[in-house]
Amino acid sequence: xxxxxxxxxxxxxxxxxxxxxxxxKGKQQTQLARDLEINESTLRGWKKDEEKLRSLPRILENxxxxxxxxxxxxxDERLDSALYQWFVQARSEGVPISGPxxxxxxxxxxxxxxxxxxxxKASNGWLDRFKKRHTIxxxxxxxxxxxxxxxxxxxxxxxxxxxxxxxCYTADQVYNCDxxxxxxxxxxNHTLATKTDSHKREGFKQxxxxxxxxxxxxxxxxxxxxxxxxxxxxxxxxxxxVNMKALPFEYTNSRNAWMNRSIFxxxxxxxxxxxxxxxxxxxxxxxxxxxxxxxxxAHPPAENLFSHDGKIxxxxxxxxxxxxxQPLDQGIISVFKQNYRREMIKRMVADNNSSVDTSLxxxxxxxxxxxxxxxxxxxxxxxxxxxxxxxxxxxxLSSTHDDGNDDxxxxxxxxxxxxxxxxxxxxxxxxxxxxxxxxxxxDDICPIYEHMSDDEIVANVSGKNEAAPSEPxxxxxxxxxxxxxxxxxxxxVSEAVKHLEASLRxxxxxxxxxxxxxxxxxxxxxxxxxxxxxxxQTTLDSFLKK
Numbered sequence: 026x027x028x029x030x031x032x033x034x035x036x037x038x039x040x041x042x043x044x045x046x047x048x049x050k051g052k053q054q055t056q057l058a059r060d061l062e063i064n065e066s067t068l069r070g071w072k073k074d075e076e077k078l079r080s081l082p083r084i085l086e087n088x089x090x091x092x093x094x095x096x097x098x099x100x101d102e103r104l105d106s107a108l109y110q111w112f113v114q115a116r117s118e119g120v121p122i123s124g125p126x127x128x129x130x131x132x133x134x135x136x137x138x139x140x141x142x143x144x145x146k147a148s149n150g151w152l153d154r155f156k157k158r159h160t161i162x163x164x165x166x167x168x169x170x171x172x173x174x175x176x177x178x179x180x181x182x183x184x185x186x187x188x189x190x191x192x193c194y195t196a197d198q199v200y201n202c203d204x205x206x207x208x209x210x211x212x213x214n215h216t217l218a219t220k221t222d223s224h225k226r227e228g229f230k231q232x233x234x235x236x237x238x239x240x241x242x243x244x245x246x247x248x249x250x251x252x253x254x255x256x257x258x259x260x261x262x263x264x265x266x267v268n269m270k271a272l273p274f275e276y277t278n279s280r281n282a283w284m285n286r287s288i289f290x291x292x293x294x295x296x297x298x299x300x301x302x303x304x305x306x307x308x309x310x311x312x313x314x315x316x317x318x319x320x321x322x323a324h325p326p327a328e329n330l331f332s333h334d335g336k337i338x339x340x341x342x343x344x345x346x347x348x349x350x351q352p353l354d355q356g357i358i359s360v361f362k363q364n365y366r367r368e369m370i371k372r373m374v375a376d377n378n379s380s381v382d383t384s385l386x387x388x389x390x391x392x393x394x395x396x397x398x399x400x401x402x403x404x405x406x407x408x409x410x411x412x413x414x415x416x417x418x419x420x421x422l423s424s425t426h427d428d429g430n431d432d433x434x435x436x437x438x439x440x441x442x443x444x445x446x447x448x449x450x451x452x453x454x455x456x457x458x459x460x461x462x463x464x465x466x467x468d469d470i471c472p473i474y475e476h477m478s479d480d481e482i483v484a485n486v487s488g489k490n491e492a493a494p495s496e497p498x499x500x501x502x503x504x505x506x507x508x509x510x511x512x513x514x515x516x517x518v519s520e521a522v523k524h525l526e527a528s529l530r531x532x533x534x535x536x537x538x539x540x541x542x543x544x545x546x547x548x549x550x551x552x553x554x555x556x557x558x559x560x561x562q563t564t565l566d567s568f569l570k571k
């Protein structure tokens with residue numbers, strides 16, 4: 026028999042989730058109810074609503090919604106989720122939205138979800154409850170759609186600081202990830218082909234040299250995860266006979282080289298979580314982490330993104346604040362693109378026997394991985410930490426670099442030497458000095474996620490969507506449309522040894538650092554050991570055949 030409680034207390038969603046976590050850690054329900062001064066039946070009710078409570082960070086503007094004492098869920102959760110997904114996507118694409126538009130879209134979704142049984146009518150009262158439930162302060166959106174919400178951007182670091190203190194997270198345990206588009210063959214004279222951003226976006230969608238990249242770093246800069254590249258082809262020719270694990274980038278594909286929920290969820294569970302565990306184990310720190318994430322429509326609901334033990338989870342940034350506070354957007358991605366284009370120019374200059382067009386034709390995804398790997402490796406921990414401080418400085422108690430200034434050389438990567446190098450390499454093209462400066466960041470507005478139709482949104486909330494993006498079940502062009510030419514088989518080990526020996530003899534005649542010679546010798550020793558093992562196997566096979 027339960028002990029009656031004298032007074033009734035109200036709890037925020039965050040406090041309820043904390044209590045449920047205590048139960049999972051083994052605390053007795055009776056003892057927890059006594060500590061909280063509530064009935065055990067109240068705890069059982071929280072457990073019944075746990076799935077809904079854990080979805081709140083995604084639904085209710087991150088931590089702000091979790092502070093509420095009372096949370097009222099929608100009568101039709103599928104309709105509510107579909108409309109909110111549509112709203113977020115429309116906002117991110119700059120579509121003006123008014124109250125009547127929201128009401129009409131809600132009625133349309135209800136017809137798609139419930140068919141002939143649809144009887145829903147969107148009233149003004151329903152609209153007010155929807156806006157309150159999702160903390161939408163103003164539905165009518167006009168010219169300021171793409172400008173950061175200054176109030177949310179200014180207040181969020183304080184909220185994050187409290188979250189980090191409660192979770193006892195170190196600088197090594199706080200991460201941020203973000204996507205960007207990269208047109209890896211684009212030249213300066215192609216960047217200004219269209220006048221408006223909307224036309225540029227459409228142009229970027231049609232480019233065959235476009236990929237989407239996903240980057241992830243922690244606050245201390247001690248951990249830069251291996252970037253993910255998303256292309257169009259399932260099996261590009263340039264990757265045939267290549268050990269994919271040895272490439273600087275991971276590779277996957279989608280129909281339009283865009284991020285989608287399936288790819289992101291797969292990356293989170295199969296790449297992010299294991300990499301974080303391994304890194305923190307190496308640092309002898311607890312295997313817990315917090316991933317800061319923006320509200321891109323391609324990101325799955327929060328309830329799908331946590332490790333099996335619940336210690337690695339995510340926290341969504343406030344909507345429409347990415348440009349102001351997201352660390353990767355404070356200079357890290359820009360520096361990567363500048364580094365990449367510098368490496369691209371160096372490659373053209375080194376290949377002085379070829380024209381620019383010929384050099385670009387040979388620039389396949391494997392080469393992009395290696396050029397991008399150099400560009401990513403060149404970003405220092407100092408640069409990363411300064412970008413965190415620039416965006417979210419007040420959230421952290423102290424930092425080695427706490428001024429967040431961006432006027433140091435690490436942030437001002439476009440030095441005159443880079444521009445002169447680009448002008449020299451591209452002298453056969455007509456372009457201005459200004460065109461080259463724009464070229465280093467021209468694909469910043471390149472789309473990174475696929476626009477979902479109303480039917481796809483309904484399928485997603487109804488659980489009818491495919492586990493992975495559908496791809497044509499054909500081979501040929503679709504599998505290899507990111508590369509020209511045919512696949513070249515790898516050389517035999519005896520050929521590799523012969524050419525490495527010749528390369529070593531040449532390198533020893535050059536004025537180079539001795540470390541380079543030692544590195545080449547190490548590669549030659551590896552090739553010789555592989556040749557020896559192959560010869561022994563051949564001898565054994567011949568003996569057994571006798």
